[in-house]
Structure formats: structure tokens, C-alpha cells
Amino acid sequence: xxxxxxxxxxxxxxxxxxxxxxxxxxxxxxxxxxxxxxxxxxxxxxxxxxxxxxxxxxxxxxxxxxxxxxxxxxxxxxxxxxxxxxxxxxxxxxxxxxxxxxxxxxxxxxxxxxxxxxxxxxxxxxxxxxxxxxxxxxxxxxxxxxxxxxxxxxxxxxxxxxxxxxxxxxxxxxxxxxxxxxxxxxxxxxxxxxxxxxxxxxxxxxxxxxxxxxxxxxxxxxxxxxxxxxxxxxxxxxxxxxxxxxxxxxxxxxxxxxxxxxxxxxxxxxxxxxxxxxxxxxxxxxxxxxxxxxxxxxxxxxxxxxxxxxxxxxxxxxxxxxxxxxxxxxxxxxxxxxxxxxxxxxxxxxxxxxxxxxxxxxxxxxxxxxxxxxxxxxxxxxxxxxxxxxxxxxxxxxxxxxxxxxxxxxxxxxxxxxxxxxxxxxxxxxxxxxxxxxxxxxxxxxxxxxx
Numbered sequence: 001x002x003x004x005x006x007x008x009x010x011x012x013x014x015x016x017x018x019x020x021x022x023x024x025x026x027x028x029x030x031x032x033x034x035x036x037x038x039x040x041x042x043x044x045x046x047x048x049x050x051x052x053x054x055x056x057x058x059x060x061x062x063x064x065x066x067x068x069x070x071x072x073x074x075x076x077x078x079x080x081x082x083x084x085x086x087x088x089x090x091x092x093x094x095x096x097x098x099x100x101x102x103x104x105x106x107x108x109x110x111x112x113x114x115x116x117x118x119x120x121x122x123x124x125x126x127x128x129x130x131x132x133x134x135x136x137x138x139x140x141x142x143x144x145x146x147x148x149x150x151x152x153x154x155x156x157x158x159x160x161x162x163x164x165x166x167x168x169x170x171x172x173x174x175x176x177x178x179x180x181x182x183x184x185x186x187x188x189x190x191x192x193x194x195x196x197x198x199x200x201x202x203x204x205x206x207x208x209x210x211x212x213x214x215x216x217x218x219x220x221x222x223x224x225x226x227x228x229x230x231x232x233x234x235x236x237x238x239x240x241x242x243x244x245x246x247x248x249x250x251x252x253x254x255x256x257x258x259x260x261x262x263x264x265x266x267x268x269x270x271x272x273x274x275x276x277x278x279x280x281x282x283x284x285x286x287x288x289x290x291x292x293x294x295x296x297x298x299x300x301x302x303x304x305x306x307x308x309x310x311x312x313x314x315x316x317x318x319x320x321x322x323x324x325x326x327x328x329x330x331x332x333x334x335x336x337x338x339x340x341x342x343x344x345x346x347x348x349x350x351x352x353x354x355x356x357x358x359x360x361x362x363x364x365x366x367x368x369x370x371x372x373x374x375x376x377x378x379x380x381x382x383x384x385x386x387x388x389x390x391x392x393x394x395x396x397x398x399x400x401x402x403x404x405x406x407x408x409x410x411x412x413x414x415x416x417x418x419x420x421x422x423x424x425x426x427x428x429x430x431x432x433x434x435x436x437x438x439x440x441x442x443x444x445x446x447x448x449x450x451x
Contacts, residue, residue: 005030006122007049011040011067012056012083017107021054024111025118036060037067044074052102052121054114057084068099079121081105083114103163116190120163123188127156135326142184144177145330148320149439154181157312162188167262168283169247169290169307172314175364178285179245181312186241191281196240201233203250211254212270219271226271234267238278247284247307248293255300262306282307317359317366322439324355327363331370344377349384357391413448416441420450 008025010033012018022033032047034040037059044050053071057064068080079102084090095101102124103117126137135147142155161168162185170178179200186198201214212218217232233242244250250258261267262282266275284307293299317324328346336343346354350373359365369390373382416430423429431441444450 006051006126007032007047008118008122009034009040009043009048009050009053011035011037011053011059011064013059014056017056017085024115029118029122037062037064037070040067041070041074044071049075050078051125052118053078053080054083054118055080057082057090058086065095065099068101072099077125079125081114081117081121083107112190112193116193117163120159120188124156124159127152127159141188142180144180144184145327146320146323147326148315148323150315150320151323154312154314157310158184158188161185161310161312165281166309167281167307168310168312170283170285170312170314171290172285172287173316173362174287175362176314176316177363178287178314179243181314182241182243182283182285185283186243186281189241189281191240194239197237198241198243199233199237200243200245202245203247203254211251212257215254216257216267217269219269232267232269234261234278234280235269235276237280239280241281241283244282244284246286248286248288248290248299252298252300255303259300259303259306262303317362319436320440321355322443324366325351327366328354328370331367332374335371335374339375344374344380344382346373346382347384350382350387353384353387353391412444413450416444416448416450 006028007030010018010021010025010031012021012033013035015035018033018035022031025031029051032043032050034043038061040053040055055064055068055071059067062070064082064084068082071078071080080099081103082095082101083105085107095104102121105114105117123137123141127134134152135145138144138146138151138155142158144151158181168182168185170181172178182200183198186192192198204211213226213230213232215232215234217235218226218230220226220229244258257267261278261280265279266277268275290299290304290308294301294304328351332344332346354366354369361368369387373386373390377386415434419430419433420427423433427438427441427445430436431438434441436444
């Protein structure tokens with residue numbers, strides 16, 4: 001389903017407001033507009049299902065809150081945005097506790113806020129359905145290749161993070177796509193809508209002066225080799241999003257300086273007398289467990305608790321193996337397009353080996369292996385032996401060429417049987433104990449013909 005095919009329901013008793021909303025959204029959505037709660041409920045039955053609702057609160061006879069409660073009786077998962085010209089008359093906290101609207105927006109705010117909120121609501125609706133179009137949605141909205149259940153949770157978190165300005169900490173092993181998630185959050189945020197930039201800074205263990213000047217800037221002559229004024233990334237990112245990549249590598253002094261910015265939005269240019277104020281949304285990534293390096297004294301606990309307002313954990317590729325075939329196809333298409341060469345096909349054995357390998361380097365490593373295999377292939381078919389060479393899996397004299405993979409499969413099968421016995425066949429418990437995606441567990445049970 002494309003954005004243009006998404007159906008929305010607009011409800012407002014003011015004809016001028018209703019007309020302006022129709023004009024605002026009719027180019028992007030299939031719009032149904034009604035002037036009362038009674039008409040809205042009739043439309044739900046005759047013109048639904050809808051992907052989102054924009055609902056006025058103050059209306060005669062059946063007001064917005066009564067209408068909202070009735071909508072929940074018909075479709076409890078339909079996202080509803082409350083849109084009111086009298087926000088001070090209603091307790092948002094009380095409304096959220098009773099009805100849990102998707103958003104609460106004042107009519108006095110710029111229309112951009114409503115547009116962005118509605119876009120998020122429609123996407124969340126599509127995600128909640130979790131059907132066959134999730135793969136297309138992932139490519140279209142997040143520029144990722146995955147429709148697994150574990151990544152579905154990540155997509156929902158991206159939408160939640162994009163709809164607010166809370167700080168985000170993205171955790172995951174190297175090569176899992178942490179930067180892609182950060183880019184997706186910014187791209188779908190109000191800051192991107194206002195043409196603000198995503199600025200990336202790769203944190204590293206450097207001496208104090210260079211790191212401080214890179215983050216906050218410096219004045220000419222403030223230290224040795226400071227031959228000109230320099231603008232720091234915080235000032236450059238003002239109004240936008242700052243991605244602090246691999247935050248665990250930031251030195252202690254810079255951690256302290258960063259903490260000050262997070263507390264009051266102010267920083268001091270190195271060598272300048274007065275602080276400056278910025279409006280920057282902070283997103284951080286890390287491939288390390290920050291709590292462990294806090295225990296080692298290499299990361300400030302107070303900084304950690306300010307950064308983890310929203311935490312997104314990216315799964316390793318071995319925990320979402322069902323995505324590997326699609327990733328192989330995507331990287332194959334891209335490599336063939338870049339090379340302009342003849343088509344190289346992966347045999348069934350090669351694909352099995354790619355699926356069963358544990359990928360310590362995750363998606364980045366898979367991409368490299370697929371690219372190299374296609375680039376240096378001497379025949380139209382890429383075999384399991386070709387993949388073994390790329391992975392440096394060698395056969396010894398006393399084992400068959402497929403023994404490495406077979407030993408791995410034997411171990412997997414024995415482990416699954418052991419845990420199924422342990423949990424009396426409870427697949428949910430087995431998946432949780434082995435930290436497997438349920439879809440991946442079903443694939444393995446089918447593969448090993450385990451009932």
C-alpha cells in the first residue's frame with residue numbers, strides 16, 4: 001500500500017476547518033470528511049477500514065471524546081489524532097489515560113505538526129497489520145531490507161522516536177545498521193521536514209583539544225595550531241539532529257562537556273568567554289554495553305541516563321536469518337548493476353551456507369561476501385565452495401567439504417531437541433531461552449523435521 005492509497009477520516013463540525021483539512025490532505029490520502037460523531041461512526045461501517053482519524057473535540061451532541069470512545073469499540077487499534085482549538089480546556093494526561101490517542105495537537109500549531117503526526121499514524125497502522133507489504137514498507141520508509149519480527153519492533157520504535165524529540169540510544173553489534181536507523185529517525189522527524197540537517201560525528205579517543213574543538217568549536221589562538229575560528233558540530237547541527245556515532249569512545253572530558261549541553265542546551269566555544277545556546281536533537285550509537293564500561297569507570301553513569309530516553313536494540317544478523325535471502329538478492333542486484341556484468345546465480349548449497357553462517361560482521365560482512373563472490377566469479381553459478389573460500393572455511397583431509405556446515409547443523413539440531421525436552425515442547429519458551437526470533441525457530445524446526 002502506498003501513501004496515496006491510505007484512507008483517513010476527518011471529523012470536525014466547523015465547515016471552514018474541515019474544508020482546510022481536506023485541501024491539506026487530499027493530494028496524499030484517500031480522504032473522507034464528516035461534520036459529526038454520528039456521521040463518523042456511519043463512515044466507519046460503510047467506508048472503512050481507515051488508516052487514521054483526525055478528530056475535533058468540541059462538537060455538539062456527540063463530542064470528540066464520546067466519538068473517540070465509540071471508535072475504539074469499532075476498531076480499537078485505529079490511531080486517532082485529537083485536534084482541538086481549545087487545548088487548555090482539556091487534561092491531556094487524563095485523556096491519554098482513558099483513551100490513549102495517537103497524538104494531541106492544537107489547531108493553533110503550524111499545520112506541519114498535524115501533517116507529520118498523521119504520516120506517523122498511517123505508518124504505525126500499516127506496521128500494526130504486519131502483513132505481506134512490510135518488506136516494501138521497510139524499503140520505502142526506512143531504506144532497510146528486512147521483514148522479520150525482530151526488525152518489525154525496531155520499525156515501530158523508529159516511528160515512536162521520530163514523533164518526539166527525546167534522546168535516542170541505538171545499540172547493536174558492528175554492521176547491524178545503527179546509522180541507517182539514526183538516519184530513518186531523522187528523515188521522518190519534524191526537523192527533517194523543516195529542512196534541518198543530520199550531522200554525524202564519529203567519537204574517538206583523541207587528545208582533549210581536538211575533540212572539544214570538533215564538538216564545540218574554538219576561537220583563533222585558543223590553543224596551539226588554532227590559527228582560525230572553527231565552528232563545532234553542535235553549532236553546525238543547530239535546529240537539526242546530531243548523531244554521536246560510537247559514543248562509548250568519547251573521552252572523559254568531552255563526556256563532561258556533553259553532559260553540560262544536555263542539561264541546559266548551552267555550550268562554550270573553546271577560548272570564548274560566553275556560552276552559546278543550541279536546539280539539537282541527540283541520537284547516539286554504540287556497539288558496546290555502556291553499563292559494563294560504566295562499571296569499569298570509562299563512561300559516566302549520569303551521561304548514560306540522560307542519553308537512554310529511548311533505547312533501540314538492533315538484533316545480530318544470526319538472530320534474523322529469515323532476512324538473509326532478501327539481503328543476498330538485494331546485494332546481488334546492486335553488484336550486478338554496479339559492475340554491468342553478466343548475471344551470477346547462487347546455487348541452493350551456496351544459499352544454505354549463507355543462511356546458516358553466524359555472520360560475526362553482520363549485514364556489512366554479508367554484503368562484502370556477496371559482492372566479492374559475484375565480482376570474482378569465473379562461472380555463471382556461485383557454489384557453496386565459492387562461499388567457503390570467501391568465508392575462509394577450509395576442509396581438512398579427514399572431513400568432507402561440507403563437514404563444517406554439517407557439524408554446525410548437527411549441533412543446532414541437538415540443541416533444539418534438548419531445549420524442546422526441557423520446556424515440554426513449548427516453542428515460545430525455547431525461542432526465549434535461545435534468544436531466537438520465533439519465525440527463525442519455526443524455520444529450523446521445519447528444516448530439521450522436528451515435531
